Amino acid sequence: MARKGRDMSTPSRYEPGKPPVKLIVGGVVAVVLFFVVIAFVSSFYAVVDAGTRGVYKVFGDVADTPLEEGFHLKAPWADVENINVRQVVVEERVAAASFDLQQVQTTIAVNYYPEPGKVAQLYKKIGADNLDWERVLMRPRIAEITKAVTAKFSAENLIRQRAEAKLLITEQIKKELADSGLVVVEVSITNFDFDATFNQAIEAKQVAEQRAQQEENELKRKKIQAQQQIVEAEAKKQAQQFETDAQAYRTRISAEAEAERTKIQATAEAEAQKALAASITTTLLKWRFLEKWDGVMPKVMGGNGSILMQLGLDDDEKK
Structure with missing residues (x-):
């Protein structure tokens, strides 16, 4: 029986070089x-x-x-x-009118976060994204409250009383969102933008106030200088008066001291003269004479006898 060969026209299920x-x-x-x-x-x-x-x-x-x-x-x-539930910030630019009907563009930035325990309620009512919360809850209330507060202030007072306006806006926003599931952390007024006319008026007023302040400061400076000159003149006058009084006092004290010295000296001299006069006796005079006598008798003698007799020495010896 002849062996049949393989039909070469039928492809093989396995070919070398390819995975099965x-x-x-x-x-x-x-x-x-x-x-x-x-x-x-x-x-x-x-x-x-x-x-x-x-x-x-x-x-x-x-x-x-x-x-x-x-x-x-x-x-x-x-x-x-x-x-x-992390803290995020939403910024809203609100067009409003001030108390004096000036147009004001106010930019408000609010930092907030969803209360973790109420995210399910927020998800049910609004959505899962903070953009949904801002669109439905945050932005409408920010705009409404900012307009209401802006209307309570004049345009100039919005600038001067910025902190008070911020406080009112913050309190109102927190009150409005208290039960919404969103917790307001901080509210900031980042900018007040007025129209060009008002800005020019404010600038002119500021320039005028600065000039007035400069003039007032100059007036105060001159007033202080005048007061200083008055004080210096008064001090100089008092110093001169003090020097005059001191000189007069020194002169008076010197005169009194000189008079006292003269008086004391005169008294001392008088006492000395008195003591001297009291101490001069005939015996002392004779003794002084004998101290000065050289023992030579005078060559010419008067009729009354010797010089010793004239001085009374003989009488003393007799006594």
């Missing part, structure tokens, strides 16, 4: 199964990121209590959507 079809199909099936398993397993848990809260939904029904940050188990048919 079964191997390719098996690999694809394995990859698909892997992702199916991963998806199936991941459907049993949810991760709530930091700075967010998780809104738990089951077939569109939203749970009232949001999930905290971290890992949470859930039913495979449930869905968890992360809602940002």
Whole structure:
């Protein structure tokens, strides 16, 4: 029996250099199964990121209590959507009229964050994004309150009393949003923009006030200088008077001292003369004579006898 050869017209299921079809199909099936398993397993848990809260939904029904940050188990048919609860800022430019009917463009910046425990209610009523909250809750109230407060101030007082206007706007915005689920942290008035005519008037007034202030300062300076000159003149006058009084006092004291010295000296001299007069006796005079006498008798003698007899020495000796 003759052996039949292979029909060369039929392609072979395996060709050298190419992977088998079964191997390719098996690999694809394995990859698909892997992702199916991963998806199936991941459907049993949810991760709530930091700075967010998780809104738990089951077939569109939203749970009232949001999930905290971290890992949470859930039913495979449930869905968890992360809602940002970090602080954000919304800026609104509001056109309003002041008390004196000046047009004012006021730019308000409000820092706020959603209250973490109320994100589920916000999600139900408004939406999951802060843009939705700002569009529905924040911006209309900011505009309304800013217009109402601006109308209470004149254009000039809006500039002068900016802090008071900011306080009123802040209080009203916090009051309006108290039960909305949004917490207002801070309100800032970043800019007041007036029309060109008012800006020119304000600039002219500021220039006039600056000039008036300069003139007032110059007047005060001159007044102070005049007062200083008066004080200096008075001080100089007092110094001269003091010097005159001091000189007169020195002269009087010197005269009194000289008079006292003269008096004391005269008294001393008088006492000395008196003492001297009292101390001069005949015996003393004779004694002084004898101290000066050289013992030589005078060559010419009078009729009364010797000089000793004239001085009375003989009488003394006799006594």
